[in-house]
Amino acid sequence: xxxxAKRIADLIGNSLGQDxxxxxxxxxxxxxxxxxxxxxxxxxxxxxxxxxxxxxxxMLFAVGLLKRSVGGAHSSTMLxxxxxxxxxxxxxxxLAHYFFNSSSILIPASLVAAFxxxxxxxxxxxxxxVDSGNKPIVKPEKIKRLRRNSFLTLAVYILFSIALLxxxxxxxxxxxxxxxxxxxSGWQSFMLTRVxxxxxxxxxxxxxxxxxxx
Amino acid sequence: xxxxxxxxxxVLATLAAVVLSSSACWFYMYQPEEPASLRDR
Numbered sequence: 001x002x003x004x005a006k007r008i009a010d011l012i013g014n015s016l017g018q019d020x021x022x023x024x025x026x027x028x029x030x031x032x033x034x035x036x037x038x039x040x041x042x043x044x045x046x047x048x049x050x051x052x053x054x055x056x057x058x059m060l061f062a063v064g065l066l067k068r069s070v071g072g073a074h075s076s077t078m079l080x081x082x083x084x085x086x087x088x089x090x091x092x093x094x095l096a097h098y099f100f101n102s103s104s105i106l107i108p109a110s111l112v113a114a115f116x117x118x119x120x121x122x123x124x125x126x127x128x129x130v131d132s133g134n135k136p137i138v139k140p141e142k143i144k145r146l147r148r149n150s151f152l153t154l155a156v157y158i159l160f161s162i163a164l165l166x167x168x169x170x171x172x173x174x175x176x177x178x179x180x181x182x183x184x185s186g187w188q189s190f191m192l193t194r195v196x197x198x199x200x201x202x203x204x205x206x207x208x209x210x211x212x213x214x
Numbered sequence: 215x216x217x218x219x220x221x222x223x224x225v226l227a228t229l230a231a232v233v234l235s236s237s238a239c240w241f242y243m244y245q246p247e248e249p250a251s252l253r254d255r
Contacts, residue, residue, distance in 0.1 A: 002246065008223070009227070011220075012220045012223060012224050013224075015216075015217060015220050016217070016220060016221060016224060018224070021249060021250065021251050022228075024249035025227075025228055025231045025249045025251060025252060026223075026224050026227040026228060026231070027227075028227075028231045028234075028246065028248065028249055028252070029226070029227030029228055029229070029230035029231030029232075029234070030223075030227040030230075031246065032230050032231070032234055032240055032241065033226070033227060033230050035240075035241075035242065035244065036241055036242075039242060063242075064241040064242060067238070067239060067240075067241065067242065067243075068234075068237035068238060068239070068241065069237065069238055070238060071238035071239045072239070072243075073243065074239065074243050074244055074245045075243045075244050077244070078244045078246075081242055081243040081244035082242075082244075084243060085242045085243060129238040130238075131238065131239075132239060132245045134245045134246060134247045134248070135238070135239055135245050135247075135248055137238060139254070142254065146237075146238050191243075200243065
């Protein structure tokens with residue numbers, strides 16, 4: 001995908017008379033757009049077949065938006081990131097959809113969501129933002145802004161979950177949607193920890209081995 | 215028409231790149247090296 005983005009950026013840059021730096025910026029933006037589209041389209045197809053499209057879209061956008069401010073563990077290649085993201089979105093969305101789908105589970109679901117949110121708030125308070133080698137964050141004002149955005153994003157997710165759970169007696173589907181917001185917050189805050197980073201690197205190595213075998 | 219389309223793609227990609235540069239990292243679990251003009255550390 002990165003190579004494709006670079007090729008398109010070179011083609012556009014040459015036609016529009018852009019310099020190398022402009023081409024690199026376009027390639028960077030295009031890579032992000034192409035990766036997002038790949039994750040969005042494949043997750044949508046899987047979730048439409050499995051019947052958990054709404055949970056899947058909540059997971060996709062909630063994790064993605066929270067990650068923009070908290071940072072966290074990263075894959076070493078775009079391919080392993082794309083595969084891991086699709087698996088993560090689909091598995092968590094399916095779990096939320098099939099395990100939290102009746103009004104009899106309203107109280108346990110609320111307790112699970114509350115526990116996850118408290119843990120996520122604690123981890124974000126302790127660790128966010130977590131930067132990466134390719135994008136270090138050192139400016140104190142940027143760190144402050146990202147921390148503020150992290151708490152704001154979590155606060156919005158908590159409010160969404162509360163609102164969905166309050167109306168859940170009319171539609172049990174709202175329970176799984178509320179829990180998905182909590183799962184997304186839990187997953188992304190787990191990615192701030194060392195254990196999260198070790199897990200991502202272990203999965204990365206699996207993909208590397210497969211690549212070497214083929 | 216082709217040039218207009220290329221211009222549009224270029225603007226959208228640049229916009230995406232600028233929006234991403236102000237955040238802690240990319241939308242998901244991959245973070246390539248940023249172009250020098252976007253670095254805001």
